[in-house]
Amino acid sequence: MDVRIVIVFIISALCAKRGFACRQGWESNGTLCYLFSHGKSTWAEASATCLAIHSHLAVITSDMEQTFLTGELNQLHQNGTSHVQYWIDGTDLEVENVWRWAITGDKLTYTAWADGEPNNAQGGNCMNLWGRGGFLMADDDCELHLNYICQETDREESGNIIG
Ligand SMILES: [Ca+2]
Ligand SMILES: [Ca+2]
Helix, strand or coil: CCHHHHHHHHHHHHHHHHCCCCCCCCEEECCEEEEECCCCECHHHHHHHHHHCCCEECCCCCHHHHHHHHHHHHHHCCCCCCCCEEEEEEECCCCCCCCEECCCCCECCCCCECCCCCCCHHHCCEEEEEHHHCCEEEEECCCCCEEEEEEECCHHHHCCCCC
């Protein structure tokens, strides 16, 4: 057999096994890729940063996605989660307590609020996954500097060269 055919076969098999390739540094969950920021910024800055790298702040639409992110964050912060928060895409900036995903404008169909949230404390209009709340959803002041999670979808269309 031609060695090139063998190589293509092996690469195809690897592609099929992984199914899907996220960019380096991103975590995959099914067909979704996530980047957990090292730095902190305001919600708007975080949103702009995600957009600048072909993604958006994380949108959570199912228990499966929430569970994945909670698990990843617990793993990242095994030494303590109480002061850790990660911005995600939800906001009630326009109408108080009407929560929408910024990237689509759609109202939330799935929520996993932490106990007592959302409480609009200090005019909290931006959603984050809150360490002290078990990395469930909370609202906080959009100007706070927090970590953030970018999410990329449809990687298949822009990504894989082979497979
Ligand atoms: Ca609010
Ligand atoms: Ca809150």
